[in-house]
Amino acid sequence: MLAACVSTGVNVTPEHLSNFLPGFSTIDDVTTQLGTPTSQVTLKSGSTILIYSFATSRPHPESFIPFIGPLFAGGEIRSSTVLFEFDENGVLRSQRRTTSSGASGWSVLPSDAM
Template sequence: MTKILCALMLAAALSACASNGVMVSDDQVKQFKRGETTEAEVLAALGRPTSVTSHNGERYLIYSGAYAQARPASFIPIFGPLVGGADVRSSMVMFRIVGGTVVDITTSQTASGTGTGLAAGAPIEPVSDQPRK
């Protein structure tokens, strides 16, 4: 029984990850057309934005999110903190809306890591399968 409990706890620790906000992938952004897509269509497709700002008759719907995952090597006793680390990916998409229609779309993606894992120049691929709030 103790071995099973230890194995379950180890499996849970190895999948240590956290997400926050709304991650939007490039494929999701491609479905929206400047000058054609309405605010209602964006909201129907992506859900509630992380932030909404209004300025001079324009509205900005902002979807931002981050996903962090510890590398499995982090959980090796004694050496884990030296060789492990974590990877963090984030995305931000801002829709500028005038008169109920999307007139501009701005996107930003970042990737960073701690420890020895994330290779310099690795492609930045935001995680798109995370649950949306």
Template sequence: MKRVHALIAASAMLAACVSTGVDVRQEHLENFLLDFSTLDDVTTQLGKPTSQTTLSNGSTILVYSFASSRPHPESFIPFIGPLFAGGSIKSSTVLFEFDENGVLRSQRRTMSTSASGLSVLPADGLP
């Protein structure tokens, strides 16, 4: 019976994790070479960008944004869970700039991590 309760609790925690966008990791960026890779190369490997803009000089900028949110495990404790309400948020933004011929000129990646609420477990407290 305890296993059933543990399975239900684990399922609830996993269902509570939310993410949106395209998670472009460092190893993905290593696939693209400046002055060689094209706009088509990037969109074929990563999919549709979050945003695409063509500038007046003919260059194109693609933006890939990603965000994920994970509640604190303590939030699921009956009765006292609301005292710990909150969680961690991770986000990243990757910007690709292409010249007027669609050739990659630059790429940048920014990341941020934040948390809200209270937690008594370390950030990596659960396997």
């Protein structure tokens, strides 16, 4: 069966987050381990926010069936966004992770079969 997953961004997992301690970790610690953030903002107060976004999608297997595949077009979609907030000295103040998932299209297979 064909699978065509598409992903973009940096997938920051809860395990990654456990490596960073508010009050101790720095911007350099985070960027060394995770790489370049998706976005970076410096506030007037001197605080810095790093944003890491990730998205992945996987089409329904039925999408690949000749002739009728377009009837089932769509797939599963997962995304996450992680925000790291640093004080004016570049020390981690807080971190937050949000996730979402959903599906588009129509599937005749049970979700555990995909």
